[in-house]
Amino acid sequence: MAQRTVLVVLFDGVQSLDVTGPAEVFTGAETIAPGAYRIVTASWDGAAVRTSSGLALTPDGSLTDAPRPHTLIIPGGRGTRRPDPRLIGWVRERGPRAERLVSVCTGAILLAEAGLLDGRRATTHWAYCDTLARDHPAVEVDADPVYVRDGNVSTSAGVTAGIDLALALVEEDLGREVALTVARHLVVFLRRPGNQAQFSAQLAAQTARREPLRDVQQWITEHPAADLTVETLAARARLSPRHFARAFRAETGTTPGRYVDRVRLEHARRLLEDTADGVEQISRASGYGTPEAMRRAFLKALGTGPAEYRRRFRPAGAH
Numbered sequence: 001m002a003q004r005t006v007l008v009v010l011f012d013g014v015q016s017l018d019v020t021g022p023a024e025v026f027t028g029a030e031t032i033a034p035g036a037y038r039i040v041t042a043s044w045d046g047a048a049v050r051t052s053s054g055l056a057l058t059p060d061g062s063l064t065d066a067p068r069p070h071t072l073i074i075p076g077g078r079g080t081r082r083p084d085p086r087l088i089g090w091v092r093e094r095g096p097r098a099e100r101l102v103s104v105c106t107g108a109i110l111l112a113e114a115g116l117l118d119g120r121r122a123t124t125h126w127a128y129c130d131t132l133a134r135d136h137p138a139v140e141v142d143a144d145p146v147y148v149r150d151g152n153v154s155t156s157a158g159v160t161a162g163i164d165l166a167l168a169l170v171e172e173d174l175g176r177e178v179a180l181t182v183a184r185h186l187v188v189f190l191r192r193p194g195n196q197a198q199f200s201a202q203l204a205a206q207t208a209r210r211e212p213l214r215d216v217q218q219w220i221t222e223h224p225a226a227d228l229t230v231e232t233l234a235a236r237a238r239l240s241p242r243h244f245a246r247a248f249r250a251e252t253g254t255t256p257g258r259y260v261d262r263v264r265l266e267h268a269r270r271l272l273e274d275t276a277d278g279v280e281q282i283s284r285a286s287g288y289g290t291p292e293a294m295r296r297a298f299l300k301a302l303g304t305g306p307a308e309y310r311r312r313f314r315p316a317g318a319h
Helices: 016-032 085-097 107-113 126-135 161-174 176-186 211-222 230-237 241-252 256-274 279-285 291-302 306-313
Strands: 004-009 037-043 071-074 100-103 147-150 153-156
Touching (some): 016 037, 016 161, 016 176, 071 085, 071 107, 085 107, 100 107, 100 161, 107 126, 147 161, 153 161, 211 230, 211 241, 211 256, 230 241, 241 256, 256 279, 256 291, 256 306, 279 291
Parallel strands (some): 004 037, 004 071, 071 100, 100 153
Antiparallel strands (some): 147 153
């Protein structure tokens, strides 16, 4: 097995978790499969950098002397807002030489500045997707997924998504068991599918200020198959249906019906990805009632039916 050099680029204002998250994944894999990876960090001139949280990181050396990487990782952070032109030039020249080019969070902005995302589909932290799309119209920005893989170029969303992407790369290189062992040691999920939304239904909506409405939000999440009509939910909150609907939208930014739709879709997707349950069973457990109702919901929200969704996004080898 040929050793893969993983080179992580450092710069002032880098987000420390964008660096250490993927590094811990590849280091964990190296511990399990000695000789699989060589992890190297480098800054422009080899000097220590200060992260966005104030931590100092000392690189292994300078970028000009860095070995040719198999996997080149460009992290994000505040330092991507006004990047060093020399760094952009280095990425523009050296990036295409790597067998895999990876960005974490706003590291996608550096790849875009270097012209390496033109004509490609990419993502970044949700707060910067509009900026990336506006400043780089040649990039097809997808704000929804945790990570996007387009050929040998992979981009990921905010912070912990870099761990998800690194685990996916380890699984690709060394197999599911190694990736699973690393995930267990880090106490994270083995694999959030790249297409999974950056926000869960709960995060996409605001958390209600009033306790009865917060309790209803939580109850919806825990009981997707229950009767979740406005009348039933209003009764749980001890409000009239009209008052409940108005208050729910004012405090969460969405209607009760849309919130329920998000929760049910998210629950069904998780079951399709993680279990061998049949579509009929999943449709009932997720509150759709029938496979046809679930199919219509999937087509409307995702543009694909449940069976095709499972085929695309269920982890390889799952039973």
